[in-house]
Amino acid sequence: MSGYLSGVLVAYLLNLIIAYAVFLPGAGGILNLGVAGFVAIGAYASAWLSNEMEWPLAVTILLSMGVSALIGLAISFPILRTRGVYMVLATIAFGEVVVGLLINVEAIGGAAGYPVFEFIDLPVIALCTLAVVLFVVWLMSTRFGLALRAIHDDEPVAALFGVSVRGVRVAAFTIGAAIAGLGGALYGHHYAYVDVIYFTTLVSIYTLLYVLIGGVQTPWGPIVGAAVFSLLPELFRGATEWRYVFFAAVIILIMAVRPEGIITRALLLRLKRRGTIAAPTKEAAQ
Amino acid sequence: MDVLQQLISGLMLGSLYALLAVAFTLVIGVLNFLNFSIPGIFMMGGMISWGLMSQTNMVWWLAMAIALAACVVASLLVERFTYRFMKMRFGDATEHATPLVSSLGFLILFQGLVLIKWGPEMQYFPSPWQDPNLRIGELVIGLPQLASLILALVLVGGLSLLLARTGLGRAIRAIAESPDTAAMLGIRVNRIVPAVFIISGLLAGLAGVLFSLNYLQASPRMGDEIATLAISAMVLGGLGSVWGAVIGGLFLGLVQVMVIQFFGAEFLRAILWGLLLVIIVVRPQGVFGGSKISKGKF
Amino acid sequence: MTKPLLEIQNLSKNFSGLDVIRDVTFHVNEGERMALIGPNGAGKTTMFNLITGVYPVSQGSIRMAGEDITTASDRSRAQRGIIRTFQNIRLMPHLTAAENVMLGQTCHSHGIWSWLAPVGLQSSRSRKEADHALEVSGLLEYRDMLTYDLPYGVQKRIELARALSAKPKLILLDEPAAGLNPSETDDLAQQLLDISASGVTLLTVEHDMHFVRRLSQRVIVLNFGSLIAEGTAAEVQNDQHVLEAYLGSDRKLEEEVAT
Amino acid sequence: EDLVIGLSMNKTGPLAANGTTNDVAVNLAVEEINAAGGINGNMLKVNIFDTAGDPKQAVTATRQFAKDDGALAIIGPFSSGECRVAFPVGEREGIVQISNASSAPGLTEGFDYAFRNTSDELTQFRRLITAMESHEILPANVAIIYATDDFISKSLGEQAFPTAFEEAGIPVVATIGFQLQAFDLAPQVTELKQANPEAVAIGGTVEAVQKVVREMRRQGVTSRVLASGVAADPHLAEKLGADGDGLLYPTYYYHKLNDEVLSFQEKFAAATTAAGHSKTIPQHADASAYDVVHILAEALRRAEVTGDPAKLEEERDAIRDQLKSMEAWNYSGILGESHFSEVGDAALPTHVVEIRDHDFHLLDTITE
Amino acid sequence: MLLELDNLHVRYGRTEAVNGVSLKQKEGEIVAVLGANGAGKSSLLKALAGIVTPASGTIRYDGEDITKLRVDQRIDRGIVLVPEGRRILISLTVEENLQLGAHQRADRSGLNDEIAAIYDQFSNLKERRHMEASCLSGGEQQMLAIGRAMLAKPRLMMLDEPSLGLSPLLVQQVFSLISELNTGGLSILLIEQNTSMALSVANHALLFELGRTVMAGTAEELTKDDVLRQAYLGG
């Protein structure tokens, strides 16, 4: 594969993993703008474990997901008390605190960043991404996913039909944190260097942005959203400094045409229905 | 003496947060719309004034007036393509994520255009005055900051009166809840909403000009840092509460200065945001805020 | 032998000083069809909110099938079989009709596997049950449509189907016939009678007295949060307090409404 | 056969202030080389990749150059953050990368294929002190103020400055931190004022220096300012105005040094104007990029590369070997006489510059 | 003629909600529009109020073509709608909701008395005048919607299912209010599921099916009609 393509692809896949970390709680109406904090936690945890403990990669990655998930679990209780913009700010604050703390820990390089020795290349990242996609698609098709979407639409009513609102929300947030941790671990091992300044709130905001562009109603949204975000600027590469202006214009345009994201449930249902209409003879025969 | 200077510095810094927070809170409180383009408009206020002054030798007041006009136009542009567009198609702009995302798009757009025009460097902003500071003995008070504090207080006083007392305020609150229903009641949504955006754009631009005057600098990224803190100030004050925004802004300015004084700047980030996190979690609806919680779903 | 399913004991509720429910005591027997009527603002919907756990009670107790559920969570009440519909329709707009119905099954999902088995698949048991429920209600054609742009009447029926798919013991209906025309109201009454015949207990809030008479074996009347009458529909309709507070003394018009 | 070289640069992004015209400088050098007959008869060709300061994109750039473009060597990446992630990639691919600007300590250490046409800040700052000593303007005491959340600034504030001051026996009366992005430095400067130092050393970028100096003068702190190599900027005098008087900084590129530099500036100004840039005065990164092209050209010449794709690997290694033994070349560019050290840093002369009356004055040039 | 509709069409995407309706209403008349769910009744009123734009056809009001006027311009001319689903602003207080009804009026004298009169009419509202409308019960919200429309001082009031969710006593009260307002000269266009009630107050009535008028006549004629009796009067 061409070096350029593999470079772009890795960036896309990592963005996609983090997109799912935002998508999953997002499907339940939880805006996580602290996702970069979880990515950072995953990246540093895995880097430290593999550098200092010299444990096998599979172990360190799983453990770093676990660390990220645990912190997610702990922080989810206070954060889920808040609503709307307050939740946005609470999650931003969390992300900033993580960065603010990590930058002062000299054992993992502090402001200097932290080199990572074990290297992971595209195939492994691709496999992990595939696993994440399949996992989220599957999860969204379970009763858990149904409950999550119901909570997004109408929380009190969901509770009246037996959904454990808190349980489902906490689980979604925690799993999201674990996925973010995975994204971070892979990031660190691929780029061989982790530096907190690349895990700031801006990263979270952009991630949320492309998740929303893709659409939060279905698990297919992030695939498209991350593609728009990672690949569109590449298409405009020739336009040099106008590149981001075009990109912004396209975002505004997309949102004007598809305000609920590019991939919506209505769209999928319409496609599906068209599919069944396309084969009417069989149904008519029955 | 130094403690006093620090207190003053904190309040003055806070007053800039406050002005920008009011710009945010207007749009979010009145229209239920977290307008991410505001930092961009803030930046344009500073950069366009600078550009006109340094590149065409325009007198400062004219340059600033033109910059503010540009900010208003930009704000109206945002209104046209986020809020109005959504309202026309879906009745209620704020039920969707569109405004959030497209206003972020506008932020990127504004920054991109300024970058193309003037490049990414931080620019020296010439002061129209010999010394834009009030000096009382050893104490220094930035006049532009003082102006933004007074401006914030006056504007906020006026706005809160307007919102609470007049029919216009009632109409605006009706729009905030449901533009669709408001329109059905004959409220001229397409006239009031642009007006709110004009005020908000003007405030953001003004904050940008005052910022540049005070720190004698303008750069395409000057909005980045201040915006998150202004949003925090707004949220801390309670959404849509204009007084809350001012108090939140001043409070954050003070906290920031005190943390630097007593703990050092390296811990600023963790302490400031940690404190914010605790406050939000303890009072999930803002410190001074009513119970009104943005309905913004996506 | 009838035994009480739901028992409300000296229930009171106030909202920041305003008494909305005042010391109300009544019960609903198993398998019974009961109606709760009363003027606007009498506290009927509030009563439903108290029974389902949307609001905490201020005073008094609620028992379901002999167990005290006064402080139980809304979710656990649903699991005990108390399910409701809403005065203003509250379907999940971004779920399809079938998914809304499947949501109803949630209160009987126990154990990790019932949460982690895909329900979206056409072949899953939940999905089949939901399809069946829709078919019974004549809603199959809307199965894969999102509910927010469906006609009002259809939405009401989906809401009922969702409630039924929770296999409730007691179903609380808040103005099920509102906005329906007489023939639609008729169909609804028939459907509810069938549901009742299958052993489900009904408690209905409704202003259409014709419908109430047809459907209910027993009626209780709330006024300003207090219970003012109890009896069969006919008894209640002739009660002087009820006439004054609720039905109006203008018999002629009332007759017209009723017939 | 064209000889391809990659240029990984910051045309856009947060660091574009110093990076956006690097391609102009590079093209200038390439044109000169090609006009003079190229390299052993082959023309030099530069492929450009804008990374926008994003390490992820810097990796993509290095990969593209190494794998797709068949580049012989790479100029860049631009920033330290990018170098850290791209150097390991270049190492794996076996291709030389010469960064033109990054100055974080130890970046090239441990890599065989990584070089940079700059050096660490301590060396430069030591030379600044030496120059002050020989001009008898050493301060009696100093304060240090630096950005705590930026690696280079932090290494300046916590290592380079204290070490250099200690060696010179100058007491440090206060050490104060700030955040690189902070715009309001009033509280820090108030603290500074309390310490009342004779000179203030600022660890930060050009922008940070501007912010600190402005706030110092606003609060009436008149101490002399000592800045570092990262603050070198031909616009600084103009940007600071009277506030900048007495400011000293060390730099490898002094834009008024000699005729060679001035003629480079002229060419650069013409080329940037033609390309429609608003920035027409070259900075260190531009001059350095220009020199890197000439260094690479010389290395290519000496390695006798052919550009034959079949021999790519050997030729890349040959280029590296040439760079490793550069001391033997006696090379001199616009940054002066230079070669790469053992670890891959450049050994360049340092110019100590002072700002006076809105303008720059060369205080001293120190080579050892 | 106060209101004249000519061949009005309303479309939502591909759904044809109103499909060529013509109607005439004299000043001072009550016209009832009947029909099943989804027949297009509400869409008709929305088009008259200016909330949806008709695909084709014209609306004349008092001799003037108002098809293209904005909602507020129509309210200025006295066309006021009590919408389906109440559309109360729940974050405003009861009183503010009422005042919003009058926000377009130039003449505001006597507004307080009028508001007091509404409170007399609907005593539930009076007690809750300073509470957020979100606290109101379903029926109370309906009262508020009607009161709000009355405060706009309409000439033509359009009511979309006003009896929805109201207790029998209040239904009577609302209908006698309708009669009373009508006696005072107000013209009323009424949509109602409670067909017999509607026919008892209306002068004229139309029956809608799938966006078309399938039957029209005086209230008496329609009351006697067998088809209508069967379908809409419950036998």
Ligand SMILES: Nc1ncnc2c1ncn2[C@@H]1O[C@H](COP(=O)(O)OP(=O)(O)OP(=O)(O)O)[C@@H](O)[C@H]1O
């Ligand atoms: N959250 C609340 N806060 C304050 N008052 C409330 C609240 N909810 C309901 N009320 C008041 O309690 C009373 C009872 O309301 P409820 O909705 O139970 O009436 P209802 O009997 O269902 O009437 P309707 O037939 O009109 O629906 C009303 O007067 C209402 O204003």
Ligand SMILES: Nc1ncnc2c1ncn2[C@@H]1O[C@H](COP(=O)(O)OP(=O)(O)OP(=O)(O)O)[C@@H](O)[C@H]1O
């Ligand atoms: N905003 C809309 N978008 C798409 N279709 C709509 C919309 N509003 C109404 N419709 C459709 O137009 C048709 C007519 O609707 P309308 O609300 O006018 O009927 P109605 O007679 O008032 O019915 P109801 O008795 O249920 O209120 C229905 O099929 C409905 O589904």
Ligand SMILES: [Mg+2]
């Ligand atoms: Mg009710």
Ligand SMILES: [Mg+2]
């Ligand atoms: Mg209708």
